[in-house]
Amino acid sequence: MYKIAPRISQLTVRQVEQFRSASAWVNPSRSRTESGPEASIDAEKLFINPEVQQLLVELTGMDLEGKVFRARRTTMQQRSHFALMTDERLSETMDKMRREAQRFLSFIPLKEPRSEEVTILSKDDDIKAFDNSKFVFTDITFDATDQDRTVVVREVDGTLRTATPEEHDRMNRVYYEKPNRPVFPPPVFKDPYLQDALARKEHEFVLDWACWFYEPDDPAYVNLVQCVCDRTVDNNDFEVLHSTRHFATLVFYLALNGNIPPLLNYFGGQGRIRDCANLVRLQKRLLPNWRFAISTSDTDLKIVTDFVKQNSRFHEALKDLIAFLKDGVILSRASPKVGSSFSAKAVPKVHISSLLISAFYS
Template sequence: MKPGPGADAGPGLNTGPGLGASSSPGKSASLHNKDPLPVFLQERVQTILKQMTGFDMAKVFSFNLTLKGKKPTFALVTDEQLEEMHLKAIRKAVYKLQMPPVMKADEPVEQVYGQDPEIANLLDFKFVFTDISIGLKDRDRHVTVRDTDGSLRPATSDEKQRACQMYSTNEVRKVIMPKMFEPDHLENILHEKNYIYLLERACIQFEPDSPDFIRVCNRVYNHVAETQTFNALRSTRFFGPMTFYFAWNNRIESLLTDMIQNDLLEDAIDLIELYQIIHPSVNMLESINMVTMEIDNVEQSEEAMKQLKKNKLMNGYCIKRETDENTISEKLKILMDFCKHHASKEHAAELELSIQTYEDRLQSHQITQQNA
């Protein structure tokens, strides 16, 4: 799977986005059979996910499967050249942050092209016919299988991937699934918290609608939530899909608490808006829109204009956003409203405590400023 366009379940794991029961009483029914991709690709949803992802360039470039061991280069440049190199790095970082799509698991095709009993059991192995036309993507290739019983049918997704890999120049993707993705081995790697390595390798090995890809990603996301290590995926291309996964499955409380504790109030409000888009029965969108209106016609300094140019290149990804002091109280009310009416009983107390702690810290800061 290219960057961005792109079994048995582990403990505590749904088999795919939207598969699994709601974790909170009174919430909308599980989106069990619904395809998440159309919602994931909505313009507003993409904007929200990019804003929450963050844009720490040091972290974006800290991991690369193919360039390990490559030595850095140094050069003397002018200020103008340095600025151009910085803009080029921003463009490259945006490319690396393209999110893998969140899709419904590919379902087996029960179609049979034909049945030829006269050749049944003639051989004890299958024939696989692969379209190897130049220029076709693997997803678009036709692969057909002749079973030993004489039936002719489309290849399963696993058979198709293995057949296409036989003719592929991608040396990283293996014909047989690496053992690291098997549940037992996966758990061992998760204990070491090598999340980015696992997810990047999964993107190379599987198609985005592969049941194994969805299984691996969801297990990683669940482990991140269990260990409260959300920051490990911030400023990576997997933070958006992880956030969408939790919102789709009615499980945003832990991530919401983490955002409040890390002073990411704007992200917390965005997360509730995302939850509202996915679950329209949670009627909080009007309140959110009132406190997130953008202020136009503000005089821009030369430095601000340079930053604006960089922001456009960043394509919606944001460095940590500061909260307008005039809207903090309203945003805290929205968070408390979600906590009281929509959060699961299991996490409501912790979420409410984090909101109250934030309010106390804010009041203490205001008193300190007044006495200064």
């Protein structure tokens, strides 16, 4: 064992990151850009870019009553509090609640998954078939953290290797138990239970539990988040995640892969031209080679109309947005629950140049 100790100590987080290849957040099967997603892209660096963060904050929104401070299932229920306030006191209280809401809406870190490759430390044929089970050795010293804890596995054939991310995190859960964090992943993270939860609009519940159970760079977590995002797009369930801390990850994932038309249509159906323009700005910021020009002097309306004009292949996917731009029709959306309905109604027509409207169908 003393012969391989130096090799184990060299397996730092810095060296493990060298095994990472192209961004796992780039999904070619979901890309809608003409040139396809860019091969070499640093998703982590882009996500923490101040300009990107500001756009994500604006796109996430802040629905205090309907989302952030809505009634939740907790072990300790709090009694509702009512108070008579002056207009000034009410304004101060609302400002305080908005600052508190910003904390609840803080984004989930976006990380590249750890490599699932393992390093062979040694192979001892003398103990081959010594036992029918593998042996796992875990460093449980006081100063070891969950991230840098050394975990190695002795295979039945005598091979000693480093643990996979799943084995590493499972050993952490075995030795350092936490509430609602069992050793094995909850069934709700996989079908058919996952599909059942999403059908009941429990997206936020699933993702909240995933954040507690997994590390942000766990490959299983990244796969689960992408699965939830893809099904959210397929079922047009954007309202379920809007104004939650998970909406930024969804928006970033779509923009990174050039798949913003479904979300553009959602914003357009509600008449939110500002959000539509910010979404286009975000995709341009993430994909500089995207063949779409945006000037600093362009208004939100011009950015959106230019996008619709230059992407005629998306007209069917953008029908709600086009209906709003043309006739001022918005969708009246109810609470995002099973069986909720959507109705369309006309609002005072937006002042849009007839030249821009005609460009949609030219």
